[in-house]
Amino acid sequence: MNYFLLSIIGLVTYIAIFYYRYFTRQNPLPGPIPLPIVGNVLQYTGDAGKFMEGLRLIYGDMFEIYLGTKRVVCLCRSEMAGKLFNSPLRTYSNDGLDEFGVSSKGVLLNSNYDSWSYHRRILQKTISSPQFTKETVESTQALFREMEGLWKRIDNIDGDVKKIDFAGWLSQFTFENTLFSLTTLRAHNLINYYNATNPQNKVVVPEGTIPNSHSFIESLKMIFEGAHFFLLTPKLLRNSPGISGTRDRLLKNKAWMSNILLKLISERRTQVENSNEKIDSNDLLTRFLTVNTDKDINKNIADDKHTEKISDDDIKATIADLLLGGTFTTAGMLSAIVYYLGHNPKEQKRMVQELDDVLGSDRDSNITLDQVNKLEYTDAVFKEASRLFPNIPVNIRANAEPSEIAGHRFPAKTQFMIDIEAIHRSPDYWNDPDTFNPDRWTNNPDPKQFNNYYQFGGGVRVCPGRKMALAEVKTIVALLYRNYDIELVDKVSPLNYKYDFIKIVQEFEIKIKPRN
Numbered sequence: 001m002n003y004f005l006l007s008i009i010g011l012v013t014y015i016a017i018f019y020y021r022y023f024t025r026q027n028p029l030p031g032p033i034p035l036p037i038v039g040n041v042l043q044y045t046g047d048a049g050k051f052m053e054g055l056r057l058i059y060g061d062m063f064e065i066y067l068g069t070k071r072v073v074c075l076c077r078s079e080m081a082g083k084l085f086n087s088p089l090r091t092y093s094n095d096g097l098d099e100f101g102v103s104s105k106g107v108l109l110n111s112n113y114d115s116w117s118y119h120r121r122i123l124q125k126t127i128s129s130p131q132f133t134k135e136t137v138e139s140t141q142a143l144f145r146e147m148e149g150l151w152k153r154i155d156n157i158d159g160d161v162k163k164i165d166f167a168g169w170l171s172q173f174t175f176e177n178t179l180f181s182l183t184t185l186r187a188h189n190l191i192n193y194y195n196a197t198n199p200q201n202k203v204v205v206p207e208g209t210i211p212n213s214h215s216f217i218e219s220l221k222m223i224f225e226g227a228h229f230f231l232l233t234p235k236l237l238r239n240s241p242g243i244s245g246t247r248d249r250l251l252k253n254k255a256w257m258s259n260i261l262l263k264l265i266s267e268r269r270t271q272v273e274n275s276n277e278k279i280d281s282n283d284l285l286t287r288f289l290t291v292n293t294d295k296d297i298n299k300n301i302a303d304d305k306h307t308e309k310i311s312d313d314d315i316k317a318t319i320a321d322l323l324l325g326g327t328f329t330t331a332g333m334l335s336a337i338v339y340y341l342g343h344n345p346k347e348q349k350r351m352v353q354e355l356d357d358v359l360g361s362d363r364d365s366n367i368t369l370d371q372v373n374k375l376e377y378t379d380a381v382f383k384e385a386s387r388l389f390p391n392i393p394v395n396i397r398a399n400a401e402p403s404e405i406a407g408h409r410f411p412a413k414t415q416f417m418i419d420i421e422a423i424h425r426s427p428d429y430w431n432d433p434d435t436f437n438p439d440r441w442t443n444n445p446d447p448k449q450f451n452n453y454y455q456f457g458g459g460v461r462v463c464p465g466r467k468m469a470l471a472e473v474k475t476i477v478a479l480l481y482r483n484y485d486i487e488l489v490d491k492v493s494p495l496n497y498k499y500d501f502i503k504i505v506q507e508f509e510i511k512i513k514p515r516n
């Protein structure tokens with residue numbers, strides 16, 4: 001009885017101290033009142049963009065929420081967020097991300113500055129080079145032809161008209177293309193996906209790198225689910241009955257994916273180490289494997305601080321981040337473009353006209369990087385679709401130095417969430433912001449708007465894959481609209497997505513028919 005009474009007194013005292021501290025906190029911002037221990041996590045709707053939108057309507061452009069006991073400052077205006085993009089920290093000290101094993105490895109969520117900048121430097125050198133962009137245009141075309149061959153076999157509507165789940169096909173495509181571009185490995189995702197969705201008319205799968213590779217995509221989605229879960233769920237909740245099952249499932253999935261990638265890396269390491277020839281492959285995986293070895297194909301990448309070979313585990317973390325970064329973002333962007341063009345026939349017609357003008361009348365001809373670079377209206381369509389549908393609607397950053405924002409001082413290591421969707425749709429920055437209008441990007445666009453466009457983030461952690469993404473998206477859009485008439489199956493519903501750290505588009509059906 002005494003023990004019970006003591007527990008109650010302890011709890012009441014804890015709650016009293018918690019709320020005393022909360023109501024007398026320094027530099028308070030408006031925001032929903034947190035609960036002890038879990039903060040505002042129980043109010044979270046599962047979609048960071050929508051959650052922030054709801055709170056912005058109540059509390060204005062700057063407010064605070066609590067993830068567990070950690071204060072998070074939310075910013076919804078470009079002028080507030082601007083300087084933060086130069087901070088190299090995405091998060092600071094997050095026990096969830098530590099448990100998920102991503103806070104000091106790879107690039108995406110790595111908060112260890114030294115480790116992040118070293119790996120980023122190596123990958124940046126490869127994937128931002130003009131040669132890599134040129135090869136992206138080539139590999140995208142080869143893979144697109146393979147996908148077209150499989151589409152032709154589908155027999156679901158009538159003759160040449162096919163109904164396909166565009167989001168499903170494209171996430172297989174962008175995964176395979178990213179994997180190939182980084183490693184030269186093929187996983188045959190498209191064939192595996194085709195066979196899984198057309199079991200009555202299967203094709204032979206060439207010997208591939210990842211068995212049943214199409215299901216790897218589901219595992220990759222679960223990694224985002226994991227990052228989302230571990231970032232936001234306080235330890236006490238993660239370990240509580242009912243929720244710990246989710247934690248275990250997500251950790252198991254991560255281990256499964258890690259093992260597959262580690263096997264691929266170790267096989268390539270053996271090949272590289274046993275080779276007596278000069279290494280002539282220049283892909284990112286080979287680059288990583290040769291750093292600080294006698295076969296090093298990188299010029300002056302390592303420095304005095306980094307004198308050892310890079311471990312398989314570190315390479316795996318960076319390759320996994322690039323596969324994560326390059327798969328659903330690019331596929332989602334393509335769905336968004338097809339969706340907005342489907343709702344805006346005038347703009348679609350204008351884009352198709354540009355394709356015909358730049359690419360010429362031979363619909364079987366190869367497309368060159370030069371031609372892709374000339375597609376200005378297509379580029380504007382990309383920008384406009386991504387303004388309205390940013391794949392990463394909320395960006396996270398922590399400040400490395402104390403900062404002053406809108407008259408408020410924040411100590412170093414404060415966690416911020418930046419509402420990209422609010423910035424992309426604010427009437428303060430954009431005329432008629434909810435209208436799909438690619439022309440706002442052409443005809444001498446107001447340079448101010450570029451400062452309020454964050455589809456690829458900004459500052460030191462800006463997306464390193466943006467050149468690859470643009471080349472891939474524009475090449476696919478060109479091949480698709482040059483050769484096909486495209487119709488949305490559902491012309492009413494909004495684009496369907498699941499938010500897990502990024503928006504993952506799903507079940508987006510279109511009808512395609514070869515153009516006359």
Ligand code: HEM
Pocket residue numbers: 085090107108109120178321322323325326327329330333391392395396454455456457458459460461462463464465466468469470
């Ligand atoms: C349309 C496609 C893409 C979109 C919309 C996109 C968007 C973004 C955004 C918003 C960020 C956060 C940037 C910031 O915090 O400032 C990011 C980071 C990142 N992206 Fe992309 N991305 C795309 C394609 C790619 C591709 C193709 C790759 C690689 C093959 C890639 C790899 C990464 C990586 C590794 C990061 C983490 C960078 C860091 O923290 O240092 N992304 N991306």
